[in-house]
Amino acid sequence: MNxxxxxxxxxxxxxxxxxxxxxxxxxxxxxxxxTSSRWKPVAQTIVAMPLVLPPTVLGFYLLILLGPDGAIxxxxxxxxxxALTFSFAGLVIASCIYSMPFAxxxxxxxxxxxxxxxxxxxxxxxxxxxxAFFSVVAPLSVRxxxxxxxxxxxxxxxxxGVVLMVGGNIPGETRxxxxxxxxxxxxxxxxxxxxxxxxxxxxxxxxxxGMYAFNRRWDSR
Amino acid sequence: MHPAxxxxxxxxxxxxxxxxxxxxxxxxxxxxxxxxxxxxxFSGTTGIEVRISNGSTGxxxxxxLNGAPFDVFLAADVERPALLENSGxxxxxxxxxxxxxxxxxxxxxxxxxxxTLKDASAGRxxxxxxxxxxxxxxxxxxxxxxxxxxVVSGRAVYGENAMQVLQFAATGNAVVGIIANAQLVDPNxxxxxxxxxxxxxxHGSIEQQAVLLENAASNDAAQRFIExxxxxxxxxxxxxxxxxxSP
Numbered sequence: 095m096n097x098x099x100x101x102x103x104x105x106x107x108x109x110x111x112x113x114x115x116x117x118x119x120x121x122x123x124x125x126x127x128x129t130s131s132r133w134k135p136v137a138q139t140i141v142a143m144p145l146v147l148p149p150t151v152l153g154f155y156l157l158i159l160l161g162p163d164g165a166i167x168x169x170x171x172x173x174x175x176x177a178l179t180f181s182f183a184g185l186v187i188a189s190c191i192y193s194m195p196f197a198x199x200x201x202x203x204x205x206x207x208x209x210x211x212x213x214x215x216x217x218x219x220x221x222x223x224x225x226a227f228f229s230v231v232a233p234l235s236v237r238x239x240x241x242x243x244x245x246x247x248x249x250x251x252x253x254x255g256v257v258l259m260v261g262g263n264i265p266g267e268t269r270x271x272x273x274x275x276x277x278x279x280x281x282x283x284x285x286x287x288x289x290x291x292x293x294x295x296x297x298x299x300x301x302x303x304g305m306y307a308f309n310r311r312w313d314s315r
Numbered sequence: 316m317h318p319a320x321x322x323x324x325x326x327x328x329x330x331x332x333x334x335x336x337x338x339x340x341x342x343x344x345x346x347x348x349x350x351x352x353x354x355x356x357f358s359g360t361t362g363i364e365v366r367i368s369n370g371s372t373g374x375x376x377x378x379x380l381n382g383a384p385f386d387v388f389l390a391a392d393v394e395r396p397a398l399l400e401n402s403g404x405x406x407x408x409x410x411x412x413x414x415x416x417x418x419x420x421x422x423x424x425x426x427x428x429x430x431t432l433k434d435a436s437a438g439r440x441x442x443x444x445x446x447x448x449x450x451x452x453x454x455x456x457x458x459x460x461x462x463x464x465x466v467v468s469g470r471a472v473y474g475e476n477a478m479q480v481l482q483f484a485a486t487g488n489a490v491v492g493i494i495a496n497a498q499l500v501d502p503n504x505x506x507x508x509x510x511x512x513x514x515x516x517x518h519g520s521i522e523q524q525a526v527l528l529e530n531a532a533s534n535d536a537a538q539r540f541i542e543x544x545x546x547x548x549x550x551x552x553x554x555x556x557x558x559x560x561s562p
Binding site for chain 1 (some may be wrong): 323371373374376377398438439441444446447471472474475482483486487488
């Protein structure tokens with residue numbers, strides 16, 4: 095029985111999701127932290143929705159959206175010849191939506207905590223907005239980036255309901271560790287379920303502990 | 316905490332234990348609609364209230380092992396009720412087959428189910444997970460015994476159960492689904508382009524067994540429900556919902 099296949103798949107999924115959310119989420123978080131647009135509450139609401147929606151709602155919509163007839167799925171079929179449901183790429187999209195608030199909110203909080211004068215000082219010294227972001231904002235917001243990345247990684251690792259609905263349980267493609275554990279429980283294979291669960295438990299502890307330990311050191315600098 | 320709030324909470328905790336005229340049955344999800352009609356009929360004639368708890372056979376089994384307060388278990392297989400009997404969680408000798416399942420190919424878009432199943436270039440084929448679901452195991456036996464597995468294996472996706480298989484096929488995510496015959500009589504079944512009944516001799520039989528749980532060993536209401544399940548009235552309801560019954 096292979097324990098590490100599903101774990102490795104979960105880690106790959108979590109890594110891909112974290113990188114994409116870092117790239118896509120940072121500009122969104124920045125915009126949210128700076129804007130006074132009347133659309134801000136709408137955008138914030140949309141970002142926070144995956145926190146409160148049950149995975150069944152996301153899974154149900156994704157099954158339709160990512161399927162061969164769906165808005166995203168049909169476009170993907172034309173592009174690649176296969177649908178997004180039951181594929182690793184589909185799970186990455188699903189995970190990005192599912193973990194989005196976990197990435198964006200810590201980053202947005204960090205950006206909002208920056209003193210306004212710091213930014214203005216950089217601008218008056220002639221730094222472009224992009225330059226100011228990378229040389230002033232980013233180094234001061236490390237805690238927000240680390241928090242957002244660790245949480246989206248850990249949350250994706252623990253994803254279950256959405257994957258159950260759009261994954262199709264294909265070994266090596268969509269059978270992530272949470273699904274493998276579920277299968278083992280259902281088939282009375284409690285020994286294997288224990289091993290995998292313990293592995294995930296230890297992993298989650300290490301990841302979160304690492305983040306909190308990092309925060310502590312960061313704060314006491 | 317304010318004393319009044321405390322008293323209210325205490326009162327909520329102290330809701331009366333279910334009386335003898337209440338039954339709780341654990342039902343494999345695929346049988347839930349049928350069980351609802353059966354229990355309504357049973358309640359109508361006996362006045363005994365029946366509460367139904369739906370779930371997958373494996374999950375309900377684990378809950379029973381861990382002390383879930385069920386009186387009767389209507390499983391989707393033979394294995395779990397037999398295990399419960401052996402481990403003393405169910406009353407020895409109370410086990411019987413209450414329904415037999417069959418399989419069909421179903422497609423929303425394809426007009427020839429079998430040809431589409433055999434066409435390696437056609438889309439995904441959905442079946443229930445053979446490791447978990449009895450209907451999935453039978454579907455796999457059919458695919459292998461009829462020599463279709465080779466063209467299907469690369470295109471197979473696995474649902475948690477036959478219900479999810481239909482969901483995959485009904486949303487067009489799978490071009491063909493291997494579903495349970497009982498689903499064909501479901502009033503909510505979407506329009507299909509083809510349905511093909513899989514010959515029963517191409518796979519092992521799918522027997523769903525019921526068992527009286529140890530909790531209810533001396534519960535008269537549970538005993539009466541078990542007897543009702545074997546009556547002609549109940550068998551007629553089970554058959555009408557697309558299952559076979561024991562001769």
